[in-house]
Amino acid sequence: DAGVTQSPTHLIKTRGQQVTLRCSPKSGHDTVSWYQQALGQGPQFIFQYYEEEERQRGNFPDRFSGHQFPNYSSELNVNALLLGDSALYLCASSLTTGWNEKLFFGSGTQLSVL
Amino acid sequence: QKEVEQDPGPLSVPEGAIVSLNCTYSNSAFQYFMWYRQYSRKGPELLMYTYSSGNKEDGRFTAQVDKSSKYISLFIRDSQPSDSATYLCAMTSGGSNYKLTFGKGTLLTVNP
Numbered sequence: 001d002a003g004v005t006q007s008p009t010h011l012i013k014t015r016g017q018q019v020t021l022r023c024s025p026k027s028g029h030d031t032v033s034w035y036q037q038a039l040g041q042g043p044q045f046i047f048q049y050y051e052e053e054e055r056q057r058g059n060f061p062d063r064f065s066g067h068q069f070p071n072y073s074s075e076l077n078v079n080a081l082l083l084g085d086s087a088l089y090l091c092a093s094s095l096t097t098g099w100n101e102k103l104f105f106g107s108g109t110q111l112s113v114l
Numbered sequence: 115q116k117e118v119e120q121d122p123g124p125l126s127v128p129e130g131a132i133v134s135l136n137c138t139y140s141n142s143a144f145q146y147f148m149w150y151r152q153y154s155r156k157g158p159e160l161l162m163y164t165y166s167s168g169n170k171e172d173g174r175f176t177a178q179v180d181k182s183s184k185y186i187s188l189f190i191r192d193s194q195p196s197d198s199a200t201y202l203c204a205m206t207s208g209g210s211n212y213k214l215t216f217g218k219g220t221l222l223t224v225n226p
Binding site: 033035043045048058092102105106 | 118120122150155156157158159160163202204211212213214215216217218219
């Protein structure tokens, strides 16, 4: 049973560019959340997608946007990259039967902005 | 004041030691509490979750919650070198709030 898969694993971009990160949830899961983890920090909630809609958003600017597809996979897009966007981006999936006590995380995409 | 405070360590212990990891929080709306383990270059892995004050045990791990003091702990008995990782506490108010708020994480090294 494949867990949460993310691609690419590493990415290097320059300031001002745009990036798209991809996530396939664990089999049977219908909800995808995205988190940003800066070096030495805990993950910070970006947003959550359910039924192809953004259900909740954290304190991130509009440069961060997302999408969920009918097969439950998801993309995170970041426009106008800043140096401060360098971080590990984590995708987590769950089955919406209540609160997210059982989030399964992928290994993340390490984004470096130069 | 951050909503969740966690001592980042690092914490170094000998194999077989009992490890105590702690978090404090300020948001009284938090009702659900989790501990995640994160190995280097990997995503967090759920270890324990609880929603009531008191203790919950799972093998060598015990999660403790004291809502009156806004304080949670994770105890690891008979620690092993394979327990070396970063431990993250996380919490949420639940209901229609799907966001987990994490601590910074504590880096633990268990020495053989």
